[in-house]
Amino acid sequence: MSEYQYPINDILFSLLCVAHIERLTPYLEDEVDSDLLDAILGEAGKLSEQVIAPINASGDKDGSRVEQGEVIEAKGFKEAFKAYSEGGWIGLSGDPKYGGQGLPSYIATAVNEGVQAANLSFSLCPLLSLGAIEAISLHASDELKNLYLPKMLAGEWAGTMNLTEPAAGSDLAAISCKATPDGDVFRIKGQKIFITWGDHQMSDNIIHLVLARLPNAPEGVKGISLFIVPKFILNEQGEPNERNDVQVVSVEHKMGIHASPTCVMSFGDKKGAVGYLVGQENEGIKAMFTMMNNARQGVGLQGLAISERAYQQALDYAKERKQGFNASRTERAAIIEHPDVLRMLMTMKSQIDAMRSLVYVAAVENDLSHLSTGDQQKQSIARTALYTPIVKGWITEQAQEITSLAIQVHGGMGFIEETGVAQHARDARILPIYEGTNGIQAIDLIGRKLHSDNGAEMMELLSEIEAELNSMVPPHTNENIAKVKVVLEQAKKSTQTCLLSMKSDSVLGTGLAYDYMMLMGYLIGAWLQVRAQGASSNHHDMSDDAKMSWDCSVDFYCDHILPRAFGYASAIQFGQTTVDRLNKNAFNR
């Protein structure tokens, strides 16, 4: 099994030359220059490669288990979590008032790319903790923030997100968990399922963020409130003390991410678990939505990370494995010399390059939406809203293809568990499902985002892409620019078709949503690929080999991957009528 190598040069290139992090400079107190970035990411890379990656395969094999009502995590995870926390990685972009380092969150994204690629199961614990930290930071009272944030940002206490119930998955309006006022606190009762890292021994306390309904709350999403429910209730000194009435019932047996305990949680079997209201009553879903962009982009990042990990392993194998002969038939060839294997590797690599550009462009826009002011902030909020479902949906769909291709490159050995490459495909399979299925992401894009402003922000994005393509001069990218422009015209037409469909029937119109999300993913990927090609060719410090590698990646993307966009655009043009027919006839045979 090959070792994971944190792709620091590709990440730095994406941040500095494609995502243009300097856009943030006017809004930052302290500038983040490329030397500081290099130093932080260098350390992050070492942690991922040397501490977190080595327990990935063993964690997959051992999984986690419940013993006497407590989850025991896989071997080595507790030590790795300690190293991660003590390195200050959780608080990287946290509020300095509570012990965070206040760096822009694109840096945390770049750090997390390594952690997620090294070990997806492990990475979920800090990721869920960050989600809980964000919810508390944005919505809790100062008293709750003072009590919980410093320990959480220091990694001494972990966090979880408890939304899902047996009858409430995609549709959170169906949540039935109850919260009853009891003096200054609330008593929480009910069951939550699929709770990632719902219990473990890696931290001194676990802070559950739980959605529940107050008595007489309105029906549906407008009657859901958000609560902090700690595993151990704090004493007067703010230290974990009495065990709260919250229990892990079982951990799920899953297809992948075996070392991440996915827990059935029971709240309030006895007197009711003690909970503290976060934000206003009945505004829990609103609170969740304010952190949705980060969480969903975080899952898109997982798609990129695991794809990179699978690609590295496939590339190493393709260089080593000898089979057949070279083109002149004089000697046995490593399989990387066969054009069909090259096709697979380039399909992986060129999409990973596009995915990475999108991840960091969206991360910088997300930072701008928080840090900037006035018109810039308004525009970045709208742009982040558009990017988020594409980052989550399109990238995690690509991860299915890429991790599967990594198995294919290995031939029969790919199907054998000891090779280790199958783990990436099994682990990646959850990505299109959790944090809002990709079907729900696509509906979010075509519905809440496109329909709600009559396509204004999307048309603005498409005009910006057009203006940038028109301004690009280097001669060698001309052919690629022309190809992207053809797809851009298709995207404009498809946007209008989707808008018309949504206007005539907003439920039936969602039948085009997936095709639209994929079309936009391939187009944005292509736009950023040609931007990367231009930036690499003009890069003074980049080696000729690296420039050539970028040319190969972008040319391959424009020739072999971008044409997929025509399929989705055609499906949108032709598909309007079939959605209606499907409803009635497809399953009546």
Ligand SMILES: Cc1cc2nc3c(=O)[nH]c(=O)nc-3n(C[C@H](O)[C@H](O)[C@H](O)COP(=O)(O)OP(=O)(O)OC[C@H]3O[C@@H](n4cnc5c(N)ncnc54)[C@H](O)[C@@H]3O)c2cc1C
């Ligand atoms: C390993 C794992 C970890 C998880 N971690 C957490 C966690 O930490 N916290 C937490 O709260 N939850 C967690 N979840 C739950 C996860 O977010 C849900 O499984 C997911 O949101 C989908 O809900 P569901 O499983 O009920 O599927 P359903 O909602 O039943 O969906 C089934 C299918 O129907 C489609 N569908 C449903 N409604 C619609 C609609 N209106 N329009 C179009 N299509 C629709 C979906 O896209 C999907 O394809 C986790 C799940 C897993 C498997």
